[in-house]
C-alpha cells in the first residue's frame with residue numbers, strides 16, 4: 001500500500017499547541033529500553049532541532065512573503081520546539097552522558113548504514129560509507145571511557161546489535177575543511193529519497209555535534225574532556241560534509257517543503273517500527289502534526305513558486321530510518337574502505353599510495369595532535385584497567401582487529417602516542433594470558 005503524504009490533511013495547526021504536562025513525557029527506563037527505541041528518540045530530537053532552527057533561518061532570510069504567512073512559519077517553529085522537548089526529554093535523568101553518547105554513535109552507525117544501502121545515488125552512497133567508518137570508530141573510543149569511568153559495557157547500551165571495535169582511527173578524521181566539501185546533487189534530477197536521506201543524517205550529525213559541545217565538559221577526567229573535544233570537531237566536519245551534498249540553489253520554500261517531508265517520513269518509520277507502546281503514541285501524534293505542517297508549507301510553495309510540491313518530494317512516503325542491526329554491512333565496508341581518505345574536488349583516495357605528500361589534511365592533523373591524540377590516549381589508558389581495549393564483536397572480526405588497525409593507520413601525520421598494531425597485539429596477548437591465569441585461580 002502506498003501512502004502519499006500530500007493527500008493527508010494532518011492535524012490542524014490551531015490544535016497543535018500542547019500544555020506542559022503533555023510536552024514533558026515520562027522518560028523510558030534505561031535498563032529496559034530497546035536500543036532502537038533509544039536511537040529513534042535521539043534521532044527525532046536531532047530532526048526537531050533542525051526543523052526548529054530552520055524556521056528561524058527562514059524568517060531571518062526570506063524576503064517577499066506576506067506577514068500572515070511569516071507568522072505561520074513562526075507558529076510552526078513553536079510546535080517544532082515543543083516536539084523537540086518531548087523527544088529529547090524521553091531520555092531519563094539516570095542515563096549518564098557517556099551512556100547517551102554510545103546511543104548517539106549507535107544512531108550514526110546503524111542509520112548511516114541503512115541509508116547507504118537505500119541510497120539511489122552512487123556518489124552519495126560512497127559519502128555515507130565514508131562517514132560511517134568514522135562514527136564507527138567514535139563508538140569504539142567512547143566505549144573505552146564508558147568502561148573505565150562508569151563500568152558500563154558496550155552491550156549495556158548497544159545490546160549486541162552493533163559491533164564495537166577499531167574503525168578508521170579518529171586521529172585521521174581531521175581534515176582541511178575544503179576537502180570535506182563534497183559534490184552536491186542537482187535539485188532538478190535528484191530523487192526525493194536522496195534529499196530526505198541527506199537531511200536525515202545531517203540532522204543527526206548536527207545534534208551529535210551539539211550534544212558533545214554541551215556535555216563533554218561534564219566529566220572531570222581531562223583525557224575524556226579532550227576526547228569529546230576531538231570527536232565533536234569531527235562531527236563538525238560531518239555537518240560540513242553532509243550539508244555540502246545539498247544543492248545550494250534550492251529556494252527557501254523548497255527547503256521548507258523538504259524539511260517537513262523529512263519529518264513526516266521519519267515519524268512514519270518510527271511509528272511502523274516502535275516496540276514501546278507509550279512512546280509509539282508520540283510518534284503517531286507527531287506524524288499527524290507533521291502532515292499538518294506539510295500541508296501548510298505545500299500551500300505556500302504553490303502560492304509563491306507556482307509549482308507542484310510533487311516535483312520536489314514526489315508522491316510516496318520514504319523510509320529513512322529503519323533501525324536494525326547492520327553488522328554484516330558495516331564489516332564489509334570496514335574491510336574494504338578503512339584506508340580511504342578525502343581528495344580535492346569531492347573525490348576520494350582509495351589508498352594511501354594515492355595521497356600526495358602535500359595533502360592539505362596532513363598539516364591539520366599534525367597541528368591538532370602535536371602534543372598527543374586524546375583518541376589514542378584512551379586506548380593507552382584502558383590497558384591499565386582491562387589489559388587490552390574493550391571490544392564487542394564476533395570472534396571472526398576480533399581476529400581481524402590488528403590487521404584493520406594496520407590497514408587504517410597512516411604513515412604520515414601519526415600522533416606520537418599512537419597505539420601501533422604491534423602494541424595492540426601485545427595488549428591482546430597479555431589479556432589472553434591473564435584470563436587463563438584467572439581461570440586457574442577460580
Ligand SMILES: [Fe+2]
Nearest residue numbers: 051080083263
Ligand atoms: Fe517537528
Ligand SMILES: [Fe+2]
Nearest residue numbers: 105108135138
Ligand atoms: Fe561520531
Ligand SMILES: [Fe+2]
Nearest residue numbers: 135205235238
Ligand atoms: Fe558523525
Ligand SMILES: [Fe+2]
Nearest residue numbers: 260263290293
Ligand atoms: Fe514540522
